[in-house]
Amino acid sequence: MANVHYRIVEHEGGWAYKVEDVFSERYATHDEARKAAERAAAGQMLPGATEDIEFQDEAGDWHEEVSQGRDRPETDVTG
Helix, strand or coil, X not given: CCEXXXXXXXXXXEEEEEECCEECCCECCHHHHHHHHHHHXXXXXXXXXXEEEEEECCCCCEEEEEXXXXXXXXXXXXX
């Protein structure tokens, strides 16, 4: 099972949450950024429908897979 880590960081004169190298929008306070990260993390763990997906990897190759709606990552929020 995958793990997704949300980190609260200072960003562009305010606060944001970050997953790997991707920043959220900027929030005025640490608390606002943390609450937004907690909402995003909770939503990511909700089961959904099984769907066919296509994605491109770092080499530019396309892949097709079936994504099971119950195959959700574990998440956490730090910072």
